[in-house]
Amino acid sequence: MAEIEALPFPFAFKPEAMALVVIDMQRDFAEPGGFGASLGNDVSRITAIVPTVKRLLEGFRAAGLPVIHTMECHKADFSDLPPAKRNRGNPSIRIGDIGPMGRVLIVGEPGTAILDELAPLPGEIVIEKPGKGAFYATSFGDDLKRLGAQQLVFAGVTTEVCVQTTMREANDRGYECLLAEDATESYFPEFKTAALAMIRAQGAIVGWTATTDQVLEGISNA
């Protein structure tokens, strides 16, 4: 059995059952004028991981392993946006308001798009999700079953919100989850550190963590 060197112990890797899930690498979280910046966050932390996420994506594509992208976004009529979410956080612009990149986190708007450098290729699954977790109100679970995926490598943003929520949802559904620790980021370094520690605590209670180099090395040795 191939292994990926990981924490808290090596990850036994089944190449035929592995997929990469890239969470919410959207302009609204990574660029000035977007949703993340409207909440007062330093978005340069997010853009800094783009080359690493790209390397991971390219490694999966080169190995012929499936890639799934998610986008946090809502319908233009707000039918999937609870007022409790829209009104949260006291941002300078709320979800659905018109900002410098169009309506914030609304399907089809320029700011909602995945960053150009990480854009999905034709045939890659893109999940538009109204929640923080990718399973809620989407086809994600059915897509994973159709792909025959049992092991998921995660990348993207933000570590302690949409990435961790989706990992926990996947873990509860029986998937073995590994977070690429240098291909994920938070606006709050201390939250990222804590999320990584929580995930791998108590014998991988939510999953494993490894660097992008370790994941790619495991894939190339398999």
Ligand code: C5J
């Ligand atoms: C947030 C996300 N942080 N993608 N979304 O609101 O983590």
